[in-house]
Amino acid sequence: MPVEELREAARQLAAKLERKHGVRSSWQGDNLRIRGSGVDGELSFGDGVVDISVQLGLLASAFRKPLQAEVQRYLDEMVS
Template sequence: MPKEEIRAAAEGLADSLGREHGVRSRWEGDRVKIKGAGVDGELSFHDGLIDVSVRLGLLTSMFEGTLRREVQRYLDEHIT
């Protein structure tokens, strides 16, 4: 998949997390940093791989499974 398409999918994921969970995002090169109430992480892509790393606070950690499934579903639908 071309880098531009992967970036577009990453932007869509960041936008979706913003709408659904109030997470803010900021791009730094090929990395998008995400931050919200109890959520801090980044999404990067390189060499055909997408790396999602998120730290959850104590209260948001109870939603880990839901967030993990949502991110996986989004990537499955938009990355080929």
Template sequence: MPKQDLREAAEDFARQLEREHGVRSRWQGDTVQIKGAGVDGRLSIEDGVVDVSVSLGLLASAFKGMLKAEVQRYLDEHVS
């Protein structure tokens, strides 16, 4: 998938997270930082690879499986 298409998919995902979960996102180069209540993460695009890293606070960790499944579902649908 072209880098620009990956970037657009990541931007859409960040906006979706802002809308649905009230997190904040900030782009720096090809990396978006996501911060919210109990969630601190980043998504980066480099050489056609999308890397997602998320740290969850105590309360948010109860939803780890659901959050992981949602990220994977979004990537499966929008990144090929």
């Protein structure tokens, strides 16, 4: 998938997470930083690899599985 399409997919994912979960996002080069109450993460892509790293606070960790499933489902749809 071209980098421009990956960037757009990441932008759409960040917008969806903001609407549903109130997280904020910002770009640092090709890295998308995601922050919210009890959530701190980064999405990066390059050389055909998408890497997502998220740390959840104690309360947010209760939603780990639904958040993980939502991100995975979105990436399966958008990055294939």
